[in-house]
Amino acid sequence: MRTNTILLVVLLGLSTVLLAPPAEAHHPTGWYLASMRSLPQTEQYCVEDRYTSAAHSYVLNEVRNTLIVENTAWNWDLKRGGKVDFRTVYTPCRDLNSGTVPTRNEVEIEYHVEDTITTAPAACGGTSCAAPAGPSWAGPLGRTEYTWYNVWLRGSLIKAGGDTRRHVVNHETGHVLGLRDGDGSCPSSIMHPSYYGCPGNGNPAWPTALDHETVNRLIDGV
Amino acid sequence: MLASRVTTVLLATAIAALLVALAAGALRPEPVRATDTTALLVTDRPGLLVCVASLDPAVPRGELHRRVRDGLTRVAGHPDFAAAGLARRSVEVHEGCDSAPTVERPEFRPGDRLGAPHAVDRPSRYRLLVFAAPAARTAALFGGRPAAVTAHEVLCANGTCPVVTSAAYLAPAALADDALLDRTLTEGVGLRPTEPRNP
Numbered sequence: 001m002r003t004n005t006i007l008l009v010v011l012l013g014l015s016t017v018l019l020a021p022p023a024e025a026h027h028p029t030g031w032y033l034a035s036m037r038s039l040p041q042t043e044q045y046c047v048e049d050r051y052t053s054a055a056h057s058y059v060l061n062e063v064r065n066t067l068i069v070e071n072t073a074w075n076w077d078l079k080r081g082g083k084v085d086f087r088t089v090y091t092p093c094r095d096l097n098s099g100t101v102p103t104r105n106e107v108e109i110e111y112h113v114e115d116t117i118t119t120a121p122a123a124c125g126g127t128s129c130a131a132p133a134g135p136s137w138a139g140p141l142g143r144t145e146y147t148w149y150n151v152w153l154r155g156s157l158i159k160a161g162g163d164t165r166r167h168v169v170n171h172e173t174g175h176v177l178g179l180r181d182g183d184g185s186c187p188s189s190i191m192h193p194s195y196y197g198c199p200g201n202g203n204p205a206w207p208t209a210l211d212h213e214t215v216n217r218l219i220d221g222v
Numbered sequence: 223m224l225a226s227r228v229t230t231v232l233l234a235t236a237i238a239a240l241l242v243a244l245a246a247g248a249l250r251p252e253p254v255r256a257t258d259t260t261a262l263l264v265t266d267r268p269g270l271l272v273c274v275a276s277l278d279p280a281v282p283r284g285e286l287h288r289r290v291r292d293g294l295t296r297v298a299g300h301p302d303f304a305a306a307g308l309a310r311r312s313v314e315v316h317e318g319c320d321s322a323p324t325v326e327r328p329e330f331r332p333g334d335r336l337g338a339p340h341a342v343d344r345p346s347r348y349r350l351l352v353f354a355a356p357a358a359r360t361a362a363l364f365g366g367r368p369a370a371v372t373a374h375e376v377l378c379a380n381g382t383c384p385v386v387t388s389a390a391y392l393a394p395a396a397l398a399d400d401a402l403l404d405r406t407l408t409e410g411v412g413l414r415p416t417e418p419r420n421p
Contacts, residue, residue: 030258031384097333098365105335119329121341123378131383133336133373135412137261137306144258144306144412146384150336172381181380 027187027214031132032178034145035108037219042085043176044107046093051114052155056092059113062158064088066169074206076173080219084177108148109176111169115155128153128168130175141221149176166205167193174211178218189214254344256377256384260307261412263386264345264377269311270294270411273319274352281354281394283317290352291315293403300413308411319351323389324374325363332363339373345386346375350410357393369396369406388412 035041047063049056067086068077077086089096089107096104112119117126134147157168167190174191175181182189182196189211193203207215255265262270272294274286294313303309321340324330330338351374355363364370375387390410396402405415 028380031256031382094333104333121339121376121378121383123341123376123383127381129378129381129383131336131373131376131385133385135258135261135263135385135388136409137302137413139302139305139414142259142305144261144263148335175382180382183380 027185027189027191027210028180028183029178029214029218030180031144031146031175032218033108033132033149033176034136034138034147036080036084036177036215037138037145037221039081039083042087043109044087044089044102045109045111046089046091046096046107048093048110048112050092050094051112051116051118052158053115054113054155054159059111059155059158060088060090062161062165063111063113063153063169066166067173070166071206076170076177076207076215079212080216083219084215105148109173110148110150111172112150112152113155113158114152117152117154120150120152124152128157128172130172132176151176163203163205167203170205170207174207177215179211179214254377256379256386258384261302262307262310262349263384263412267345267347267349270308270313270350271316271348272313272350272352272411273316273348274354275317275319275323276354277323277359278354278356278394280356281397286352286354286397287315287317289397289403290407293400293407294411296400296404297407297411297413300408300416302413306413308413316348319348319353320346321351321374323351323353323391324372325355325359325391333365337372339376339385339387341378341383342375342386343377345377349387349412350407351387351389352407352410353389353391354397355391355393357395360391360393360396363391368393369402371406371409 035043047060049059076084093110120129130149130151132146132149135144136147138145151172153168158165171190179191182192182198184197186192186198187210188208190204190207192198192201257265274290276283276286324338327338360368369392372389373385374389376383377386388410390406408415
């Protein structure tokens with residue numbers, strides 16, 4: 001009987017180890033914009049308003065205020081020795097082409113503000129999301145980096161203004177800089193908000209110290 | 223005595239449950255994930271597979287296959303080719319592709335650099351699809367250029383939809399020009415162009 005009990009305990013222990021899901025890192029990363037590691041190269045962005053009732057100047061200002069103007073201590077801009085350096089392109093993305101300055105291919109990030117998310121991959125499920133394109137292997141780092149990012153922002157969240165607008169723009173820009181969504185581990189991060197099962201985090205308006213630290217590590221290649 | 227029998231039954235049940243659970247786990251296909259740690263871009267591609275298809279009746283399939291195969295042989299000399307995971311197995315070029323060109327989708331807009339990629343759960347086994355297209359068509363689609371690389375498939379997870387499969391479109395002029403063909407294939411498999419060598 002004692003042998004059986006010992007065997008049972010060992011089996012239960014084994015099953016716990018063998019059947020448990022793999023542990024996840026606390027701040028998953030990947031798929032970042034190549035230009036963010038390059039000092040001379042800025043991050044040019046344009047804003048597309050084709051599928052929103054709001055004027056281009058309005059949505060552009062809302063995105064620009066979040067990225068560059070407001071809260072310069074905590075926004076994403078001009079950190080890491082200026083490697084992340086957002087530059088506003090005032091022309092709607094769709095009007096850029098091979099004859100404009102800059103050309104559309106020279107603009108690293110396109111923010112598409114859409115009242116109903118229309119042009120994003122269907123698998124985004126109609127919510128704000130981001131798609132890196134132009135995969136390019138970075139030899140010294142042993143990773144694929146991406147040349148461009150398309151970001152979709154729900155029009156209602158931009159028009160809501162204030163911290164709602166700040167959260168969605170900064171969260172999606174976190175993807176551009178290589179941060180992935182919450183995995184349930186709930187560190188203090190704009191990528192782990194309440195709607196990803198982290199009620200204690202709320203929906204932060206600005207990236208946290210951990211977010212900045214994680215992006216710094218990616219830029220340093222560690 | 224009773225306690226001993228209960229323990230034995232519990233033990234047998236536990237062994238059976240463990241075996242069933244392990245078998246189920248082993249039989250369940252591993253979910254395919256996007257990855258940025260190789261240029262193959264997804265976890266289940268064992269090596270570099272490329273397919274070719276002609277949308278241009280003037281370009282015979284055999285000729286397209288030969289040109290792309292020769293071009294990839296040259297691209298395999300790229301200094302990052304092996305480190306990027308592209309040399310895990312010998313490169314294969316197949317005639318015929320398993321998904322349609324995205325430029326034929328109604329949502330494809332010339333000038334939109336993301337194009338209209340297919341959003342998939344299981345990406346193509348081909349990392350790169352190469353389509354020969356008439357010159358007038360590539361010019362209209364890609365701002366006058368005879369060759370271009372587009373996003374062909376995205377795999378969405380965790381709020382991000384990275385491109386995991388690319389397509390290259392080649393007009394006859396690009397197919398006939400080794401330098402342009404090699405540059406397009408290099409970009410198509412996710413490597414950076416190397417500087418041209420001095421003669």
